[in-house]
Amino acid sequence: MFKAIQQLLVAALATFVLTVQASSQSLLRDAETEAFLRRSSYPIFKAAGLNPQSVHMYLLNENSINAFVTGGQNIFIHSGLILAADDVDEFIGVIAHETCHIACGHRLRRGDAAANAGTFSILSLVLGAAAIAAGGADAGLAILGAGQSVARGQFLAHTRGEEAEADITGAKYLDEVGRSSSGMIRFFDKLRDQEILAQVRQDPYVRSHPLNSARITNLREDGQNRVHFNTPPDPALNDLFYRLQAKLEGYLARPVQTLRKYPPSDTSIRARYARVYAYHRSLEWDLALEEADALITAEPLNPYFHEIKGQILFENGRIEEAVPVLQYAVDLAPNEPLIATALGQALVSFEDPERMRQALPILENATRIDRGNSFAWFNLAKAYSWLELQPQASLATAERFYSLGSATQAVIHARRALDGFDRGTPDWLRAQDILIATEEAAARQERQRSRRRRLQQKTSFDRLSNSLKQE
Missing domain, CATH: 1.20.58 (Methane Monooxygenase Hydroxylase; Chain G, domain 1)
Known part of the structure; x- marks a missing residue:
């Protein structure tokens, strides 16, 4: 684990990368999570007439329930929103709603272009990882400014007309891709009780999105005209969503809470995933590796299971053992730059010229795919310098x-x-x-x-x- 400027930055345990913490927020980066976000959201973006490659989704480490659009075609999601959803359709419903804010031009109509000006977007400011620890005060100041920009975006006001359009249009997108808008309704309905709370106690999503009975009623009436309104969640996608929830819970919650919810008697993949992180955070290396091995036995070709085992070995100082495990993860997922970065980091950590030469093409490819991967740039610079x-x-x-x-x-x-x-x-x-x-x-x-x-x-x-x- 790395420390950084004024304790604001921490590099991740296992595969999560906790990048920028400014004020109370931070970005979480994880290869499997980002793959899930692409798989679940890209059909919706296409239905909205957007180029999926141009829409970027970012997961904020924040307990409150919120999602917002800022900086153009960028959707920020609070981890609290994912943890609060009962199934993948509730989560996708919110994404469809936010997608309309982009596709329907709501921010442009409010003259937001000036707010997006500048050489560095908020995304370039917040994309980074442990490399920031060596960045010095200038990087820290820039990061703090980025966090303030995120916070401002979080509380931007939304007009009722735009919200109503985002509801109905989002439901239309969902129906076009064979998903039910009932998840959107269920999610909004569970937040309705928040409206009676004092504003300081409300979740940001409630403060910035006027949830009321009329909106939910309109969505229910609209659902009668939707072909897929009664379609249940896709089982495969729902399973991936539950895995993501378990990983987040294992990573963010106190280990004792995770183990209480997912006791060793529960041998499901979801439970084992949560316990991997709980044991890792508790420095119970052997138990964490046992769970990782059980996951690999269940799904031998899952690159993310090999990735987490490699990271556990690496962070436990067993670098020689970690390298072939991480290499296999890269072989299984050659286009996942975060996994490649983990392998590159392990090779660079040997501080040996031959290992540095092995790391070069791996890190060069990672930065080619993910230009904002500052941790990959950090290790690549170190390898170049050694050579x-x-x-x-x-x-x-x-x-x-x-x-x-x-x-x-x-x-x-x-x-x-x-x-x-x-x-x-x-x-x-x-x-x-x-x-x-x-x-x-x-x-x-x-x-x-x-x-x-x-x-x-x-x-x-x-x-x-x-x-x-x-x-």
Whole structure:
């Protein structure tokens, strides 16, 4: 486990990557979770006329029930929403509702374009992992700014007309892909009791989405005209959703709570998944490995089961044993950059030139697929440096800070990369692109830091003056 700036950042146990914690929020990244989000949401995006590759979904580590659209075609989901849903149709119902906010142009109609301006989007600011721990104060300041942007987006007001349109249009999307909108109704209905609570106690979803009996009634009336309104949840997708819930519970809840809900007598895959994380968090390595082995026995070709076993071995210091396990996970899922990053990290941790050479193509492919994977960039830069490929190391470091939104550091390393590459080569051009994109942002960040310093100095001076007056 890594520590980072002012205890704001923690790298994950097992396969979850807890990336940015600013204020009370953070992003969770996990290969299996992101695969599930794509599988469950892409049909809905297509039904809405959107390019699924252009819509990005992010899971926030936040207990409250909420989901919101911000920064263009980006959907943020609170972990509390997933844990509160009784089945996959309730979850998908919320996604369909939020999809309309994008496809129906609600944010554009409210003149949100100005809020999206700037070199670094909120996504590039928050996509990162343990590499941030080595990023320094500049990265920390950028991260804090990102968290504030997320918080602002969370509480954006929604008009009743837009919400009504998102309900009915979302139900239409669901019907087109053979899903029932009854899940949306059930989920909204369970939140209806929250409306009588004081606002400070309400979940954000209730505060920003006016849930009332009329909306639920309208959805029920609309359901009478939907072909698939009475269609039950897809069994396979529902099982994947329950696995995701179990992983989240095992990772986020206290181990004693997880083991109480999923006792050893429960040998289902869902229960074993939850216990893997509970045992791992409790540092019960042998028990965690027993559960991982049981999962692999049940599904030998499941890459995520091999991934978690490899991560347990790695974090327990058994790196030699971890590498072949992680390699097999990569072989089973060659297009999962987070799994590849785990393998690359294990190879780099040997701090051996031969292992570094093995890690290079793995990490290069991971960053090619996932440009915002700052942890992969961090390990790639380390491998380049060990092999005395300093211009490449500088470029990878510039990419890392670029993905974190740390413009000042990105500028420094982009300039170093430019000095090391031949003019006009692809790497030189990429370094130039980063430099052009970050110079203005770096100046803006420096102005912000200067304002903060002046404000802190003024506050300190005022406190001293008041203290002297009181004396």
